[in-house]
Amino acid sequence: MKKNSVHMLDEVVAGRLERALGYRFANRSLLALALTHSSWANEGGSLRQHNERLEFLGDAVLELAVSKELFERFTRLREGELTRLRSQLVSTPSLARLARSLDLGRALFMGRGEERQGGRDRDAVLSDAFEAVLAAVYEDGGFAAAHACVRKLFSPLWPKREDASPRHKDFKTLLQEIMQQRYRDRPLYRLLASHGPEHAKVFEVVVSLPDGREYAACGTSCKKAEQEAARLALEAEQAPPQATAR
Missing domain, CATH: 3.30.160.20 (Double Stranded RNA Binding Domain)
Incomplete structure (x- = not known):
């Protein structure tokens, strides 16, 4: 990682997010990178990194973690029903809701232009940031840590067994x-x-x-x-x- 390429994360913000995630980072610069929107990096020059690569990784980590959790929770559901459940859980609105519960919007390093356009509360920005944060947990602590975060954060969203098959399909x-x-x-x-x-x-x-x-x-x-x-x-x-x- 290039020197000064990632913004320093406020100690209070980092501690609050770690408590909400149920995970303490050994390398907090990963969390800072996960919270760095591309608009902040672009306004600051070429040395600044941003969270899009972590978002890419987080998308895969999230899909595997949610798949594993559903596979273990709903042993009688068929592949198609599990796929529908996973699709709903990892949808942009669902991830944005979880990001808001973590107050990720306020924690993001974001360019002034994007912020003026409401970027801190945009579903796409928040869901991408959520995936990037999960990737940061994975990079710092491995899949077991990321899976534990998913299990904790998604706890309000896991369907009950009796309504495991959703009525609406995307x-x-x-x-x-x-x-x-x-x-x-x-x-x-x-x-x-x-x-x-x-x-x-x-x-x-x-x-x-x-x-x-x-x-x-x-x-x-x-x-x-x-x-x-x-x-x-x-x-x-x-x-x-x-x-x-x-």
Whole structure:
């Protein structure tokens, strides 16, 4: 890590977050990095690092930790039901809610422009910060520590056994179920491009179906763009066939 590339974290803020996480960092600079938004780094110059790499890692750590917890809690649920539960738990609104419970928005190092635009309370920013903090725990203490944090922080969100199967499904889950039933295969998502400044990026994603059809969509995060692409694919699935000209 480059010298002076990460902002010093206030002792009171660090202690408050560690108590809320149930984890004490050996290397608090990881926590400081997790709380550093790209807008702060961009305004401060090229030496400053930010949390996007940790966010990338945290996304994978979170998915594994939630998957393991659901697998152990709901031994009778099938793969499709577990997938739906996980999708709801790791959704952007769900993670933003947890980030607000930790007051992550107030703790973020953020550029003035992003802050003026309401970045400290934006769901996408908060959910990304939550994933970055979890990655920091993982890097500092390993998967067992990260899993323990997930178990603790998600405690208000774990469904009860009697309502383990949710009534509402997101677009990606619905599309995957249809494709698995029809083709015994799943849709694939890939990032085509991203546009705009760091504090207001737009991501373009395409979903490829097993039969070769593709649907592209944009969103303010990869997750939102994927959901929109899945929604477009579902609309096409449900649309009546068009009459061909004779």
